[in-house]
Amino acid sequence: MAAVPWDPFDAIEGDTRAMVTDPRWAEVPAGTQVQAMAARLLATADGGCWLYGAHARWYRHDRADGRWHLSAPPASPEVRAAARPAHPAPVIPEELLPAAADFARERGSTQAFVGPDVPESVVEGVRELLDRQRAAKEEHPFVVGPLRELFYSDVTAGVAAVWGTVMWCSYAPAFDGNEVLLSMFGEFLARPLPGDDWVRWLPPTSLDALVALYHEQLCRRAQGAALRLAGLVADTARALLPDPRFAPRAHALISMIEPLRARPWLDHPAWDAAAIRQAWLERCPARLRSAVLFETSxxxxxxxxxxxxxxxxxxxxxxxxxxxxxxxxxxxxxxxxxxxxxxxxxxxxxxxxxxxxxxxxxxxxxxxxxxxxxxxxxxxxxxxxxxxxxxxxxxxxxxxxxxxxxxxxxxxxxxxxxxxxxxxxxxLMHERDDPRPAVPESPGESLRHS
Incomplete structure (x- = not known):
């Protein structure tokens, strides 16, 4: 059996992970951390200099401008195997130093929702939450904010909260046209979903859209309704956790909202929607902040x-x-x-x-x-x-x-x-999971970017 060739990039990743996740790393002065990382730089034959740093990702040094750029490492086994320690070492900015939080979560999957369907357990968890909103229709306010134009006028904010959470947590909201997770919302949507018979190409839902549902009830001094909506968002995110295409953002959303259940007054100092959005993002722990980069940067x-x-x-x-x-x-x-x-x-x-x-x-x-x-x-x-x-x-x-x-x-x-x-x-057309009923079309225009 042939020996597996040594890969310096894999070796540096493993070594850096072990060093940075050691509890003592956080107490090491930044200057010493820089020295430790400088000893772990790699140089490739094309003149590239590579750092495995913040976000547990690789950066390449540009000799022309002296800056480090986020850059996926070489994929060629030959190029990787030929890498050597970099001497002399370029200056490493402190903001690129890795922290234990960078290694504290799974990155999730980059797959779209075409080909592999959403697991049945996730679909049924979301369906149960949606059925509760349908049964308690008279108890909930109507939809407000960026999500309003997506739904019929008599649809409640609870339905919109479930939909908005599914879309916000999606890494890439491109869905198989037969996906049951979408078809269950067909009776509520006032317009057809963009796309064709094969794929629904959905626009991203912003955190502003979820905050608007919650903020509207606070403005009406209906704190109970506001907290129920926030709790519904957290429960929907929790139902999505088993699918790695949802998991990173779902974990982040839960971390932002769950504290309200124990301390319902947390958002009282935030008097407008923008301030509430900022308060939610600030409650997101460091280990999950890369999951909300699309909101923050x-x-x-x-x-x-x-x-x-x-x-x-x-x-x-x-x-x-x-x-x-x-x-x-x-x-x-x-x-x-x-x-x-x-x-x-x-x-x-x-x-x-x-x-x-x-x-x-x-x-x-x-x-x-x-x-x-x-x-x-x-x-x-x-x-x-x-x-x-x-x-x-x-x-x-x-x-x-x-x-x-x-x-x-x-x-x-x-x-x-x-x-x-x-x-x-x-x-993927002929390699999808078992066919399921298509998403019902409703009269109207295509969804607008929310």
């Missing part, structure tokens, strides 16, 4: 989503392709197909290498990078995912990246999906 969220896409494309290393270059090319394909006028707005958020690849793919129609772009609604064979799990991950990470750059550039997400994500669906 859209630019960093875009970078992390693109990192996820590179990792989802890691299977390409076995085909001799660079997942980072392909990810930049696919980003260019989506931007060119949806909002080419917004292309330049993303340059400041890309490191020099990705920025150059993205620029070339956008500006040179005959360049080989264009060979990665979808053709006639399907991914070309060289980048086609090898199996269902890989396809679902590329679909999810690609859709999350699309939503992230749209928010960053002030662009409305496309109702029928981004070109790359839509093409990836063709890899």
């Amino acid at each position: 859209p630019g960093d969220h875009f970078r992390h989503s693109l990192y996820d896409l590179v990792e989802a494309l890691s299977y390409l290393a076995g085909r001799g392709a660079d997942p980072r270059a392909v990810a930049a090319s696919l980003l260019a394909a989506d931007v060119a197909g949806v909002a080419p006028q917004a292309a330049a707005r993303l340059y400041p958020w890309l490191d020099a290498e990705l920025r150059q690849t993205y620029y070339v793919a956008l500006s040179r129609p005959g360049h080989p990078l264009r060979d990665c772009w979808p053709r006639e609604g399907e991914p070309p064979d060289p980048v086609r995912p090898p199996d269902r799990a890989s396809a679902a991950a590329v679909l999810g990470a690609g859709y999350a990246t699309g939503l992230a750059w749209c928010r960053l550039a002030g662009v409305e997400p496309p109702a029928r999906g981004f070109p790359v994500s839509a093409a990836t669906v063709s890899c």
Whole structure:
């Protein structure tokens, strides 16, 4: 049996995790932590210098601007195996030092909800909460805030709270058109969901939308109703926990809301919705804050989503392709197909290498990078995912990246999906879980971005 080659990147990850999760690490002065991390830098043959730091992710040093950029590490086994300690070591900013909280939670899954269905236990947990809202309709207020236009006028805030929680907790809210978790809301929705018969391409729900339901009742001095709605949000998030596509954000939402059950006066000093939103986010513990980056730092969220896409494309290393270059090319394909006028707005958020690849793919129609772009609604064979799990991950990470750059550039997400994500669906059409009834259509327009 052949020996497994030693991988310096894996070794540094394991060594750093052991060092940083030691309780004594938090008491080590920052200067000493910097020295310890400098001894764990890696250099690759292309001149790259790599740091495994904050958020338990890799950063690459740019010699041109002297900055560290969030960057998925090399995927090629040969490149990784040839890495050596970096000498001399570039300066490491203290904000990139890892903390124990960075290793304290699972990152979750980047898969979309196409292919693998939502587990039946999760669906039934949400259905039970929704049935309670249907049975107690007369006891609850109507929908207010950003979610109001999605539902019929007689739908209660409780129904909207369950829906909004499902959407807020979704890493990438692209759902199979047969997904039961969506179909159970069909009787309440005042307009058809965006997408087609195969996939519902849903816009992200903001924390503002959930806060608005709660804040409206506080304004009416109906604290009991407000706390019931907040509790319903937490209960829905708890029902979603078993599915790793929901789990990270569900844990974060529970941590923000659950303290209200023991101390219902917590939000009293926050007199408006914006202040309540901030109070909720401040209650999110450090170990879960990366799950709410899309609320707190859209630019960093875009970078992390693109990192996820590179990792989802890691299977390409076995085909001799660079997942980072392909990810930049696919980003260019989506931007060119949806909002080419917004292309330049993303340059400041890309490191020099990705920025150059993205620029070339956008500006040179005959360049080989264009060979990665979808053709006639399907991914070309060289980048086609090898199996269902890989396809679902590329679909999810690609859709999350699309939503992230749209928010960053002030662009409305496309109702029928981004070109790359839509093409990836063709890899899953015949590998979905058991067919289920389609989502009922209601008269009206497509959902608006909430």
